[in-house]
Structures are given as structure tokens and as C-alpha cells.
Amino acid sequence: AGCGNARNLVEIARQCKKAAGIDSSEKMLGFAAARIRKAELGEKVELVKADVCRLPFAASEFDKVFCLAVLHHLHKAKRLKAFRELARVLKKGGKLYLSEWNRDQKKFDGMGEKVNVPWKMSDGRKVARHYYLSSEKEITKMARKAGLIVGYVVFEKNGREHAKRGAKNLCLELWKTTV
Numbered sequence: 001a002g003c004g005n006a007r008n009l010v011e012i013a014r015q016c017k018k019a020a021g022i023d024s025s026e027k028m029l030g031f032a033a034a035r036i037r038k039a040e041l042g043e044k045v046e047l048v049k050a051d052v053c054r055l056p057f058a059a060s061e062f063d064k065v066f067c068l069a070v071l072h073h074l075h076k077a078k079r080l081k082a083f084r085e086l087a088r089v090l091k092k093g094g095k096l097y098l099s100e101w102n103r104d105q106k107k108f109d110g111m112g113e114k115v116n117v118p119w120k121m122s123d124g125r126k127v128a129r130h131y132y133l134s135s136e137k138e139i140t141k142m143a144r145k146a147g148l149i150v151g152y153v154v155f156e157k158n159g160r161e162h163a164k165r166g167a168k169n170l171c172l173e174l175w176k177t178t179v
Helices: 006-014 026-038 076-089 138-146
Strands: 019-023 046-047 060-069 092-100 115-119 125-132 148-157 169-176
Touching: 006 019, 006 026, 006 060, 006 148, 019 026, 026 046, 060 076, 076 092, 076 138, 092 148, 125 169, 138 148
Parallel strands: 019 046, 060 092
Antiparallel strands: 092 169, 115 125, 148 169
């Protein structure tokens, strides 16, 4: 969910029978399609333009869902809707793998829930991008409201487990136990 340019989707697709990638950006889906073709995974991957809050899939369609660095793009009210949609499309016993920026990074000290982060564009310009950060407590609360069980929580920096303070990402495995 929120596949972007398919960097992660390619690796996921290599390990399963069939994969679907959704993104709300037509431009990112174009990049994703090119990457999927280059990896020769076209028959295994379906790309769909969709909003993570309104997924065009049947209930209980997926064994696993990956949602990496997506929810921080959504305002708080939409994040709970997204969680409910992600839970809806998971089969009973399915797993949701989620990562979000860690609110407890030093660069976010004193900034609150909504932050503006300078972003360097491909042409060298810098623009401010808006992000909505959630704490571990807020994320796990939303997951539970959506009917998911928190399997584990890990803080990550540079691909390794890290202490909460200073970690770049908050990573969770969530489980669906009901229909």
C-alpha cells in the first residue's frame, strides 16, 4: 500500500505468487511499472491507482500487506481510515507490516505532530513537505481500533534495530485475528 516507485514491491513480488501495488500518484506508478518490467515481474504484479483509505480490493483478499512510509503523509483522521482499510483487505491470520518515521528523532524535537521537512527535488530545488508524525502509542492505538493485534514493535536505524531515541523508523508487525 503506497508502493511508490516499487523499490520494495520488487523484492516482495520475488517472494510470493502474486502481488499488488497501489499508489495515489500516477507518476509514481509509472516509475513502478518501469521497475517491475526491468525486474521481469510483470505477470506477478498488478499496479493500481488508489487511495489507501479506499482500497479497490475485496475484504480478506490478502495474506500480507506492506505499508512502508505511507501513513505520515496522511492527516490523523485519515490515518485511522487507512488502518481500517488495510485491516479490511487482510485475511484472518494475515499480517500487516508497517513502518513510519520515528517521532522521537532529534530532528523532530519540539516540532509537534505536523512537521515541515526540507526535501531536495531531482532538479536540485528544495521544497518543504508536510508530514504528520505519530508516536508508538498513537500508532498502536489506531491499529487496535482497526481490529489489529500488535505482534511486535521495533525501532530501526540504517537497517538495524536501534533504541527508540535516535531511531529513524518505527516498524510494526500487526495481525488480524477476526474475519
